[in-house]
Amino acid sequence: MPDPKVDVLHGTLDVLILKTLSWGPAHGYAIAAHIKQRSGAAVLIEEGALYPALHRLLRKKWVETEWGVSENNRRARYYRLTAAGRQRLRVEVAAWTRYAAAVGKVLKPAR
Amino acid sequence: MPDPKVDVLHGTLDVLILKTLSWGPAHGYAIAAHIKQRSGAAVLIEEGALYPALHRLLRKKWVETEWGVSENNRRARYYRLTAAGRQRLRVEVAAWTRYAAAVGKVLKPAR
DNA sequence: ATGTTCCCATAAATACGCTATGGGAGAGCC
């Protein structure tokens, strides 16, 4: 069984969602589309991961939601960052940046 | 502010270990120390994660092992990259690089 | 009417790191 495909590293989905919502409220489908587009199709969010993640963020009060109608005239649930969510975004971006830099140092070729 | 500890993101441990072993054979304890040192203490590998990971890599034939004696005159198990492991390292470094770049694009501040 | 896209959602399987815990053996100090 050759290699398992890993689209999203554990723990990075939340920050991607929060960042996306920092541009303004959006519904789930649009969030996934935005991340895909903005990452150059390198990060693909499965719906089975997306909706549990959104509910998780809701429970933590980092986002809030209300039903609405999408641009395509469909029933859609819009998510919006809360103040706590915006703060959390800063924390998670900092953590990612730090971690990515650290991994980069380890993986960097010899000097 | 003591030690800002950062959890290891799922899926990044293997590549860190493989990279470390690309410098030459090493035992578990030294692998953890190397990653800690090289990452500027940002990435700390718990032993409860390290040894299962090493056994995983063994099962996949990416590393091989033999018992020896450490620099401190202690019984130690040395791990060495196999050819398949070296190849796998290239794949995983590429995957990390690509993924990190993609996340970076999403997290980048406004245009 | 039929297929396609859009949109939401959950269960089961899976994966992997963390915490907690255990042990053994060399080295240095009293």
Next chain:
DNA sequence: GGCTCTCCCATAGCGTATTTATGGGAACAT
């Protein structure tokens, strides 16, 4: 001889997050 510190290996149980697999409903184009 004891004591403690550091080095080194290892496993079990837990928690959490992602993938896979499914399901459904509504709008729109053909």
